[in-house]
Amino acid sequence: MSRSILSWVLIPFLTILVLVPVGFMFLGAFMSGALADPDAHLTLEKVANVYTTLPYLETLGSTILTALMVAGSASICGIGMAWLISRTDIPARSTLETFIIAPLFLSPFVGAVAWLVLGSPKAGLLNVLVRGIFDVKGTFINVATPTGIVLIMALYYLPYAYLTVSAALRNMDPAMEEAAYLNGSGVIGTALRVTLPVVRPALISAFFFIFVLACGTFSIPAVLDRASQLKFLAVDVFQASATYPIDYGTSAAIGTLLFWISVVGIAAYQFSSRVARRFVTVTARGYRIRLVPLRMLRWPLVGVVVVYVFLSIVLPYLALIWSVFARSGGDIFNPTWTVSNFDKVITSREVVGASINTIEVGLITPTVCIILGLIIAFSVRRLKIPGARAIDYITMFSVAVPGIVFGTGVFWTYVMTPVYGTIGVMILAFLASYLPFAYRIGDTALLQIDRSLEEASSLCGAGYGKTLMRITFPLARPALLSAWIMVFIFSIREISAAVLLSTADNVVLSVLSFNYLDYGDVPKAAVVGLLQTAILAIGVIAGRFVFRVKLSNQM
Amino acid sequence: MSHENSGLSRRIILGAMLAAPPFINARAQSKPGMTNELIQAAQKEGVLSYYHNSDIDITNLWTDVFAKRFKIQMKNMRLPSYPLFDRWLNETRVGRHLADVIQITDPTLLSYANKQGYIANYIPEGGAFIPSELREDGIWYGLFTNPMGIGYNSKTVTPDEEKLILTGGWDALADPRWKGRYGTATPASGGSSYAFCYMFLVTLKAKYGKPWFSKLAANKPDIYASKAPLFERLAAGEYALMDQGSAGSLSEYYLKGAPIRWAFPSPTPISITSQSICKNAAHPAAARLFQEWCTTAEAQAEWLKHSIENATRPEVVNPRKAAKSDWYKDSWFREPTKLYADYLKDEAFADPKKPVIAEWNEIFKGLATKKS
Numbered sequence: 001m002s003r004s005i006l007s008w009v010l011i012p013f014l015t016i017l018v019l020v021p022v023g024f025m026f027l028g029a030f031m032s033g034a035l036a037d038p039d040a041h042l043t044l045e046k047v048a049n050v051y052t053t054l055p056y057l058e059t060l061g062s063t064i065l066t067a068l069m070v071a072g073s074a075s076i077c078g079i080g081m082a083w084l085i086s087r088t089d090i091p092a093r094s095t096l097e098t099f100i101i102a103p104l105f106l107s108p109f110v111g112a113v114a115w116l117v118l119g120s121p122k123a124g125l126l127n128v129l130v131r132g133i134f135d136v137k138g139t140f141i142n143v144a145t146p147t148g149i150v151l152i153m154a155l156y157y158l159p160y161a162y163l164t165v166s167a168a169l170r171n172m173d174p175a176m177e178e179a180a181y182l183n184g185s186g187v188i189g190t191a192l193r194v195t196l197p198v199v200r201p202a203l204i205s206a207f208f209f210i211f212v213l214a215c216g217t218f219s220i221p222a223v224l225d226r227a228s229q230l231k232f233l234a235v236d237v238f239q240a241s242a243t244y245p246i247d248y249g250t251s252a253a254i255g256t257l258l259f260w261i262s263v264v265g266i267a268a269y270q271f272s273s274r275v276a277r278r279f280v281t282v283t284a285r286g287y288r289i290r291l292v293p294l295r296m297l298r299w300p301l302v303g304v305v306v307v308y309v310f311l312s313i314v315l316p317y318l319a320l321i322w323s324v325f326a327r328s329g330g331d332i333f334n335p336t337w338t339v340s341n342f343d344k345v346i347t348s349r350e351v352v353g354a355s356i357n358t359i360e361v362g363l364i365t366p367t368v369c370i371i372l373g374l375i376i377a378f379s380v381r382r383l384k385i386p387g388a389r390a391i392d393y394i395t396m397f398s399v400a401v402p403g404i405v406f407g408t409g410v411f412w413t414y415v416m417t418p419v420y421g422t423i424g425v426m427i428l429a430f431l432a433s434y435l436p437f438a439y440r441i442g443d444t445a446l447l448q449i450d451r452s453l454e455e456a457s458s459l460c461g462a463g464y465g466k467t468l469m470r471i472t473f474p475l476a477r478p479a480l481l482s483a484w485i486m487v488f489i490f491s492i493r494e495i496s497a498a499v500l501l502s503t504a505d506n507v508v509l510s511v512l513s514f515n516y517l518d519y520g521d522v523p524k525a526a527v528v529g530l531l532q533t534a535i536l537a538i539g540v541i542a543g544r545f546v547f548r549v550k551l552s553n554q555m
Numbered sequence: 556m557s558h559e560n561s562g563l564s565r566r567i568i569l570g571a572m573l574a575a576p577p578f579i580n581a582r583a584q585s586k587p588g589m590t591n592e593l594i595q596a597a598q599k600e601g602v603l604s605y606y607h608n609s610d611i612d613i614t615n616l617w618t619d620v621f622a623k624r625f626k627i628q629m630k631n632m633r634l635p636s637y638p639l640f641d642r643w644l645n646e647t648r649v650g651r652h653l654a655d656v657i658q659i660t661d662p663t664l665l666s667y668a669n670k671q672g673y674i675a676n677y678i679p680e681g682g683a684f685i686p687s688e689l690r691e692d693g694i695w696y697g698l699f700t701n702p703m704g705i706g707y708n709s710k711t712v713t714p715d716e717e718k719l720i721l722t723g724g725w726d727a728l729a730d731p732r733w734k735g736r737y738g739t740a741t742p743a744s745g746g747s748s749y750a751f752c753y754m755f756l757v758t759l760k761a762k763y764g765k766p767w768f769s770k771l772a773a774n775k776p777d778i779y780a781s782k783a784p785l786f787e788r789l790a791a792g793e794y795a796l797m798d799q800g801s802a803g804s805l806s807e808y809y810l811k812g813a814p815i816r817w818a819f820p821s822p823t824p825i826s827i828t829s830q831s832i833c834k835n836a837a838h839p840a841a842a843r844l845f846q847e848w849c850t851t852a853e854a855q856a857e858w859l860k861h862s863i864e865n866a867t868r869p870e871v872v873n874p875r876k877a878a879k880s881d882w883y884k885d886s887w888f889r890e891p892t893k894l895y896a897d898y899l900k901d902e903a904f905a906d907p908k909k910p911v912i913a914e915w916n917e918i919f920k921g922l923a924t925k926k927s
Contacts, residue, residue, distance in 0.1 A: 415645070415649055520784040
């Protein structure tokens, strides 16, 4: 296939996959009603209203502030844990690392449901426990406050910061730290004056990545914000398209506002990623990292990690199990148990169908995503096909579009095609959303492969396709498998776009869980959440032990 | 195609239709009832796509009976009333006819869709047995009604407070003792919530209206964008009480063992689960057969095996009521004395702009609605 043909295939394909849905979002913002409404007309009213009036500007400020606080807390804790695991003699490092990234397997939405059960001001299990044990009155923990919401979001975004920073730490030549120690610098001095500056670009990149994710998150504030204290754009996008009178124009206009914030965040992320790559010192010579002895702090610091694991994993799962098996409105000190919720849900055809759909989406999306990501990376990086720069931009574009906004655009893109109403539309939406991850990891993997190997293949008469399959793909395999697992996790958990695209034939577990919760059925939502986690765990364990994929090596 | 209101009032249209059933009959269908022809045609189609806003699992159990009896595969999709209606409207407008039958709790929207030309005119044989105020012949049929009262958690209220709820009428909600202990839903959340607020702000404006709602707002309730999660929080003990308490949902929690009780002050608004056949349904015969089945006493009784909503066919008796079981045997339980469904005859209620939402929002301003 000639290089220009590849361009002619990739550019239109990516345009339909990524740009057309975003275009529909912008068009929707300038319409008075739904795009299909024959009475709808072009207007600036919605955009003007959203961009210039106080309620929306207040929400914009609140969203930015919240996302900054989430990104800040997750990044600070993430770098601390990354340093502990990568640079100290903390015990059981491998096990602790697995636990630190374990929240990735719990959908933030399901996590929020669990925390609602745990930390509601009056009926929250933790409050009831404290009141009962200590015979006191009052509220001791309240997740339905802005602080509570920020902390819960930070809990679930911390693994991203950890993975990014720990990868940078692993790639960093410890000789620089050794030099600092030899020159008399202490542990803290070395960490602050050598380690931190070297990993700072990675940290900044993690910060902005989490900032963008947090801006687009609607499930956690939507579930927890019981007292309406936190104004959040992503929730407004959803509410405008879910409560009467349904206002697609305003929903899309808020979506565009969210888009611009994300664009700024992504620009900062990409800039720091580039700088991070420039700074990271990957060398060919072997080295052994000198681990900082923690001495008497070893076990207290293990305790800190254990507290995090307890809050992000153990307590939420206990709450989910409680919701599933305890009778509604039961007393935590004298519970009565039932298996009826579990029995009803696990045998319902809705759940069986949604599980099959989820597995299909979870297998097809990452597979297509990785293949496409590698083809694009190979075309842009190695073949330098015409329009390579445009392809690079289009591929990365969807990172700036939150799922809740992108879902509406995908709806209008495909509603008139046969793919709408099938799992195909879910796969296309997820493919567009997660292609940037696959592309970026593929691109990084290509950077690490010596070009001469591919040139040798070409000299031996192999075409581009054969070289890609026989040389590049096998060498990039570990990175691509990691990317596969990452996209697999995202695809199984995705809820924002999925809610807007689901029909009778393509319901996935995340949507079913959302529907159960929407109907107020927390126990059934919890069963589905547990099922979702089981699928994620099987996928990740299979990746780890069958394909020897370690997520923490490739971020 | 014109999508403007033709200028005819809903009442005139209704009246005209009631006065001329043979005309509609002749135009829309050859023969009502579950005829062999219809069953065979439906079975040939083999599938029925059902958009609904009821409980997912109860609807599955109910439609499974239809599926087994007629050997037709059911594809059910649930969303809350308004998003479901809007999704269906958008699909229909672009020519994607994924739904064969649509069920929501705001029948006026189905009337609106009919004016747009998106509803198939069909009169099922059982339709005549449904009271006339709960149907618009050929357009939509009310299948179940759900009275809405004050739901409360018996563990979080004192005996005095319980007495106030049971005997104080709607004014009990305005008592300042509920400050911070009370949950409600925006009228934008769905047809039943809208009907509830409409009763107080429009129909009973003189007695309740804005001053009464202002007292409710002064209690600073938590406001839900969808009513359903509120029941779960009430059962968990997060709130002492809620308004718009649909008997169907409250009784589900009662049956699960939650400390949930309820009172029906008078007049008691009801929501109507109503259903229409989509004009360009991909499975028109299956849709008609389903509408026929849903309006039979057999299907309505089947629904009552799983839910406690009331059937619209008067002869279908709630089996729990007949056996005086569950809450029917409890001393606190009182049947509603006067049901309110008059809103369906009111032109203003059918206004698709739903002006009551803006009025309600103004009263509850500052208590923003942002909950799932």
